[in-house]
Amino acid sequence: MTRPLPYYVNRDLSWIEFNRRVLEEAQDTGSPLLERVKFLAIMSSNLDEFMSVRVAGIQDQIKAGYTKKDFTGYTPAGLWKRLMKRTARMVADQYKVYREVLRDLTKQGICFRDIDELNAAQTKAIDDYFQEIVFPVLTPMAVDQSRPFPLLHTKELYLSVLLGRDNVPPEEEPFIAIVQVPSILQRFVPVPGRLNSKKTEFILLEDLIERHINTLFNGYTTIDVHPFRLTRNADLTLNEEGAEDLLEEIEKEIRRRRWGMPVRLEYGKGMHPYALQVLQEELELGENIMEIDGPLDLSFLMRFASSLPGYDSLRFERTEPVYPQEFDHAEDMFTILRAEDVLVYHPYESFEAVNDFVTEAAHDPDVLAIKMTLYRVSGQSALVQALAEAAEAGKQVTVVVELKARFDEERNIAWARQLEKAGCHVVYGLVGLKTHAKITLVVRREQQMLRRYVHVGTGNYNDNTAKLYTDFGLFTSHPVIGADASALFNEITGYSSPYEWKAFGVAPTDLKQKLFGLIDREKAHALAGQPAHIVAKMNSLSNQEMIDKLYEASQAGVRIELIVRGVCCLRPGVPGRSENIRVISIVDRFLEHSRVMYFNNGGDEEIYLSSADWMTRNLTRRIELMCPVFDPRLRKMMINVLRLNLIDNVKARELLPSGNYELVTNDSPPMRSQFEARKIAKWKN
Structure with a gap:
């Protein structure tokens, strides 16, 4: 008898299926090769966040003895086992695709080499690079009775090094040390081309360090060198109601993230059993360890595929967003919006229209107030600059900055301080709630009356992601939407009784x-x-x-x-x-x-x-x-x-x-x- 299907799919198992669809894009031979490389990187980044947030939360439930089933029928322990099994299978498939992609890259003249494949001139060049650039930033960390196990940062790449000495009996446990592969240096190291060859060749930074590992441990012999990587719990635990200063409380939690509970250990295939045992014991990791047959953390491939000069034939055809035609020849955007609403579709249409809307409002003498929510903002934001200029010009500028936007907390704290310094009224939202709405309100004086202009979006006010994400943005001066926008900001920034929303x-x-x-x-x-x-x-x-x-x-x-x-x-x-x-x-x-x-x-x-x-x-x-x-x-x-x-x-x-x-x-x-x-x-x- 066929067992009836349950009515719901588990959220985390569904996420695994999503990341597998990302992997399928890396497999798609109909896509340009370097775009497939990017999807391998995206899959790795996705999995890192999944492990550090979702899996970390499940492990916390297991440790707390929580055994209740969720609405899809899974206990935390049962779900964890299913996730680990599916994740291991997916990662194995990822590295199979990685090897296929490497072969295709080699056919196109882009080669990742083992060091022993290099000729004498190439070997001398990379040895010089090590001595001049890499060696000065390396810090070997021995582990013994006088030097405790070091704090390992989340998602950083390390080498475990097992060492011996001539005067130490072979039955004694080997010495162990740890070397961080410096993330300040790029992971892929260019190698000078061979004579009469058009190939572009690279080696991996960790392989170069391993080649010269003896220079860090004079007097010792190397027994084993293998890479490993730790993922820690990255979810913030905030007591917002008890926090006197939410900004300071979040800064503290960001620092605590560095030593969150270990969630996953990845290590290179063939690691010495003793080294693995030490890592498991020191990090108090149980079963969530993963042997990787290939380079750890393929997210470096995003930078590699994006920065590799030339090879445009291996990328999608470059397309530039067009400026929305409604605003293209307008003297000012407000005149257009008094006559009609405008819808912008990113990334096909340019985010510059949003920047111009806020910048024009900042410089318009008839604009009295600008109110805006910021959730994830780019590193060099024209919007933040415009808001600061508006405040310095004497306009009422209110900015709701969401400090709890995961993994963007530090950037948002910096923006909040910059805006406050410029004279903006910065609000951090309501206790217990993230402000995820994307809305801008401009209040303008026109012919003895005030008119509201509004932008509402489906995506963040981020000019970088607006080139990569599909999102809609609506510009309007519709009075009903304007009234609702004012009421929304009043609820966020002040005390307000429940409002009867007309449109929202x-x-x-x-x-x-x-x-x-x-x-x-x-x-x-x-x-x-x-x-x-x-x-x-x-x-x-x-x-x-x-x-x-x-x-x-x-x-x-x-x-x-x-x-x-x-x-x-x-x-x-x-x-x-x-x-x-x-x-x-x-x-x-x-x-x-x-x-x-x-x-x-x-x-x-x-x-x-x-x-x-x-x-x-x-x-x-x-x-x-x-x-x-x-x-x-x-x-x-x-x-x-x-x-x-x-x-x-x-x-x-x-x-x-x-x-x-x-x-x-x-x-x-x-x-x-x-x-x-x-x-x-x-x-x-």
Whole structure:
């Protein structure tokens, strides 16, 4: 008898499936070779974060003796075992792909060499490089009774070195030392070309250090040298209510992150058993150790593929974002926005429009106030500079800086201090809630009245990621949206009674209930025998209540199409529950990041853009925003984008009832939605 499928897919197991889709992009021989190399790096970076946050949290639950099952039926211990098994299999597949990619690189004249493959001239060159550049920054760390085991930093590469001496009996335990591979130096070391050869050759920095390891330990003989790498728990544990200064409290937690509990140990294949035993004992690691058959931490390949000069034929064709045509020849953006709303689609359209909007507001004498949320900002942000200039010019500038944006905390602290120094009113959000909404409000004096101009986005105010992520941004002067924007900032920065939102849906107060109401409306249409259709695009779907609400709508006959790039805990195609639900995931050149919701509404179609994924944290523990698009032209454009996603048969993968994904294949001509989206300017004419 066939065992019935469970109704939900586990969130962490679903994430493993997502990272496998990333690995499949590295396998895709139809993509340019150096782009495949980048996907190998992305997979490694993804896995690092997964281990340091999600797996670390599961291990904490196990240590605390927590045995309750989650809504997908897993206890922490059972889930941990399943994750480790799948992760090990995925990493083994990753290094198989890595070796295949290396062979393809070699065919193109890009070679990673073992040191013993170099000729005499090349060997002398790398030896000179070691003596002049590498040796001065190395610090050997012996481990013995007088020198305790050193603090190992998370995600840094180290070499374990076993040493012997002539006067020490062989049955005695060997000496052990640790050498950090300096991350300040690039991991891939160029090697001078051979005579009459056009090949571009490299060696790895750790191999060069191993070659010269005896220079660090005079009088000892080397028994074994192997690389290893530690991943620590990187989740911040904050007592926000008890913190007198949230900024200082987060700075302390960032420092504590350096010595968070060990979560994973990776080590090079063939490491000496004694060295491995010492590492396991000193780090108090149990089973979560992983032998790697190849270089540890392939994330270095991102810098390698991006910085390698030439070889443009091995990369995607370079495409420059176009400046939005609505603003292209305008004397000022406010004149345009008084006449019409403008929708910008990144990365095909330039983020410079957002920079210009804030910069123009900063320099406009009629602008009285600028209010903005900042979650993840780039290292050299024109927005921060414009906000500082606005404050120095005497405007009221309020900036909600989210200090708890994971792994961007230090950068955001620096921005917060710079903005405060310039005279901005900097707010760190509400206790217990991350401010994840992406919104800018400009208040301008015009003809004895005040007018509000608003930008609402699905992505961060980050000009770097705006070149790599697909996101929507809406510019509008619609009075209802402006009033809601003012109310939102008042709730974040001051005391305010609950507000009756006219246009917005705002988490954690009413966004989930508003979405439930929109889904129920489609359900009512279906039960009345009318067309009913929902399309929702997001990064992740894991909230059980939301999934159950979608199941209800499916059972009532609503056609539901979900475009979920990453984690999806909903299981489509389950008889009697989700036959009317289809789920696809698109992993391609750009990171699909936009959150867009479509509701047929009996033919009176509605479109919303949002900052929120349908995850419990977004709906209950963050300040999130969902905003309607009122302009029929812009709604049509966004529906076209969703339609392109749904008919993608090149990079779309469909979620099966089993929880696995398979590439969408059909008899239609090849349609790659991201490539078709380049034609966005045509839709706007």
